[in-house]
């Protein structure tokens with residue numbers, strides 16, 4: 001399988017399950033739909049270093065919002081048809097779950113926040129919940145016990161069973177589901193702090209590893225995985241060298257902001273010179289986040305319904321959408 005999800009035939013011709021649109025062709029699909037977000041809202045949603053502006057919202061996110069509205073509508077129709085087919089009243093349809101994957105520092109959280117706001121502006125005003133998977137990381141003490149402190153973000157650093165339970169509960173139609181939370185300030189899971197997801201219509205689950213395939217168990221049987229419960233998934237993509245640069249640039253900016261907080265786990269980095277900070281960020285990238293991207297995250301790209309490919313300046317250059 002090629003990294004684009006394509007497969008070559010005997011003559012080397014590649015067939016791909018994706019249709020690819022460059023930015024202009026994609027942007028045309030959102031024309032005539034007014035942007036629901038104001039410039040102030042966009043500023044509020046923008047993550048550190050992300051190049052989100054009105055153009056990006058109108059040209060990239062509006063078409064995604066329209067597409068998702070079709071998918072959600074179609075899931076609703078199918079639910080009604082299945083109810084008729086079963087000849088007995090069924091519970092209300094379960095929330096529509098969107099998985100959002102991509103590397104550390106690729107801008108997943110900005111994408112997730114923009115989608116959350118845009119979908120919430122639909123005429124039917126759905127309740128859109130956003131959950132990040134970092135809350136499901138094992139606490140630092142547990143990671144240390146398992147020798148995984150230098151593997152934060154790798155699949156084994158998460159409580160995968162709890163994460164799966166969480167999404168199964170959502171897709172079982174449970175009224176109220178809780179997720180643990182993570183603090184970038186303390187660099188650890190926050191004890192006893194939960195986000196409560198109450199009767200959502202749509203749930204966005206964002207995290208590095210949300211598209212990981214199921215693992216084989218000791219008896220050789222393959223279990224379930226998170227993405228078995230996704231109705232739609234997005235992979236935020238960019239060249240690895242660009243993401244590394246964004247990670248280092250963000251580290252330099254954090255050094256002047258968040259790391260200054262004495263409570264920050266990274267407070268020790270606030271005093272670094274620029275050169276030392278670049279060296280430290282590059283080492284963190286090369287030892288943790290880069291290998292995780294290459295070994296675990298990137299191989300899941302071809303499992304996504306939609307791939308957003310960003311350019312060096314963080315703007316989306318082209319889009320790939322799974323054929324139906």
Ligand SMILES: Nc1ncnc2c1ncn2[C@@H]1O[C@H](COP(=O)(O)OP(=O)(O)O)[C@@H](O)[C@H]1O
Nearest residue numbers: 047048103104105106107108109110184185258
């Ligand atoms: N050490 C840190 N201190 C404070 N905020 C951080 C730190 N590392 C990352 N963040 C913030 O956490 C969010 C998630 O970051 P990350 O997991 O790298 O995903 P992405 O960049 O794809 O959204 C971003 O908004 C980022 O700015």
Ligand SMILES: CC(C)(COP(=O)(O)O)[C@@H](O)C(=O)NCCC(=O)O
Nearest residue numbers: 104132133134152153207208284288
């Ligand atoms: C918390 C993270 C693992 C991301 O978790 P996610 O929400 O994607 O599951 C990541 O942002 C992180 O902190 N990585 C550790 C290495 C580093 O400090 O860059």
